[in-house]
Amino acid sequence: MIKFAIRADGGSKIGMGHIMRTLVLAKELAKTNDVFYICKVNNPLSDKYKPGIDKIKAEGFDVICINENNILEELEKINADCLITDSYDVDENYFMQTKHLFYKTGYFDDMNLYYFDVDFIINQNINAEDFKYNVNNDTKLMLGCKYLMLRExxxxxxxxxxxxxxxxxxxxxxxxxxxxxxxxxxxxxxxxxxxxxxxxxxxxxxxxxxxxxxxxxxxxxxxxxxxxxxxxxxxxxxxxxxxxxxxxxxxxxxxxxxxxxxxxxxxxxxxxxxxxxxxxxxxxxxxxxxxxxxxxxxxxxxxxxxxxxxxxxxxxxxxxxxxxxxxxxx
CATH class of the missing domain: 3.40.50.2000 (Glycogen Phosphorylase B;)
Known part of the structure; x- marks a missing residue:
């Protein structure tokens, strides 16, 4: 059994898209693996993040909350085999650092903005195959509607x-x-x-x-x-x-x-x-x-x-x- 950590947020500013698409994957992974979420929080917790956390919990998943201002430091404390991130609050340093913290890492992408030091990328959009991804030789690319994750x-x-x-x-x-x-x-x-x-x-x-x-x-x-x-x-x-x-x-x-x-x-x-x-x-x-x-x-x-x-x-x-x-x- 593999332990998967999914990092995603949802709320009044960023919407619920990151939460909703990762939940499709989370539910399938959870059939044979241990899956939990990592979500940013502010103090006091507001609608910036609360709706996403509430939705994840309502779907039956545990949530570990991390401080929005100390993401990488907080991730060092997380025990998981694989980290899957679906967030725009990332950069190249984030991917390099998390690669050393977890056995495997993956990323949900839409924009192709960085060099991605990850084991796999999921971009299920209709235009995904237009992107020339800058990745490692062994990074698995799952691009296009062929990899679209439909809710059940x-x-x-x-x-x-x-x-x-x-x-x-x-x-x-x-x-x-x-x-x-x-x-x-x-x-x-x-x-x-x-x-x-x-x-x-x-x-x-x-x-x-x-x-x-x-x-x-x-x-x-x-x-x-x-x-x-x-x-x-x-x-x-x-x-x-x-x-x-x-x-x-x-x-x-x-x-x-x-x-x-x-x-x-x-x-x-x-x-x-x-x-x-x-x-x-x-x-x-x-x-x-x-x-x-x-x-x-x-x-x-x-x-x-x-x-x-x-x-x-x-x-x-x-x-x-x-x-x-x-x-x-x-």
Whole structure:
């Protein structure tokens, strides 16, 4: 039995993406290994980190908390065989130091910013194979949608039927929404003739504003069952993080919004492959062009059907199995 430590954080500023994708791997590793998490904390503990810690504990994993200002010193005290990091709070020194502290190390990457002194890298994004990674000769690279780790409920999805008329549209921007993009979108679309199914992430800090917009055409979901909402909806408006891949698997035609820098290239590639319509960067959106995207997609049955088909063909359900085989062979 191997002892795995997973270092990841989630909260009001950075969202929940690092937590959610590592949990997919953690659950599979935990079937035959010992798995626990390492999370940064501030003093006093705030929404900067608390939602991530709460989610991990709710999924049944132990959490070791480390001081956000002394990460490497704190990691020296950790007893584990393998450290897997999913965080942007790293640099080349971090990878070199942790390589000496643990028997094996791995990293979830999106940006290819450093020389990575690790045993394996996982980049499951659609553009991952474009990167020329600077790594050791024996570093295992798991790149592209072939290694996409789907949550269990998304692994055997039935083919979606494309309706001639759009009735239900999902809105999801991620685990956090510090700029209240969700509220702005709702203010633009509230007069359109659709029912909007709005996902409220665990790190949202302006739910009270959204509650004022709730009515029979605007449904709000806390602790959302994402698969059930996707199954119900004819279209989606989504941030361009990991949710895009789940929408693709479910065959939901999507208007993508770039929420963070690491989503730009993903949105462009998904648009090129006609899996999404890339509406652009969130703080540059305009009401008229955005609602036009919605109406154009809604009124074009063949476009939606084609997007649904291409999305559902992008990913198989074997990514997590491929990753486990490689990690266990290192």
């Amino acid at each position: 409920e998304f692994r055997n999805v039935l083919k979606k039927h494309t309706h001639k008329k759009v009735h239900n549209i999902m809105i999801t921007v991620g685990g956090a929404d510090p700029s209240n993009i969700t509220g702005e979108i709702l203010s633009w679309v509230k007069d359109l003739e659709y029912t909007f199914h709005v996902v409220i992430g665990p790190s949202f800090n302006s739910e009270y504003k959204l509650e004022k917009l709730r009515n029979e055409k605007v449904k709000l979901y806390y602790n959302a069952d994402m698969y059930q909402i996707m199954k119900k909806c004819d279209m989606a408006i989504s941030g361009c993080g990991s949710t895009l891949y789940e929408l693709a698997v479910c065959g939901v035609p999507t208007i993508g919004i770039v929420i963070a820098d690491n989503q730009k290239a993903i949105a462009c590639r998904m648009h090129e492959k006609e899996i999404i319509i890339n509406a652009g960067i969130c703080n540059q959106l305009e009401k008229y062009s955005f609602t036009e995207h919605i109406e154009n997609m809604s009124n074009n049955y063949n476009l939606r059907k084609n997007m649904s088909l291409k999305g559902s063909e992008l990913i198989d359900n074997k990514g997590i199995g491929r990753i486990l085989s490689i990690i266990e062979s290192i």
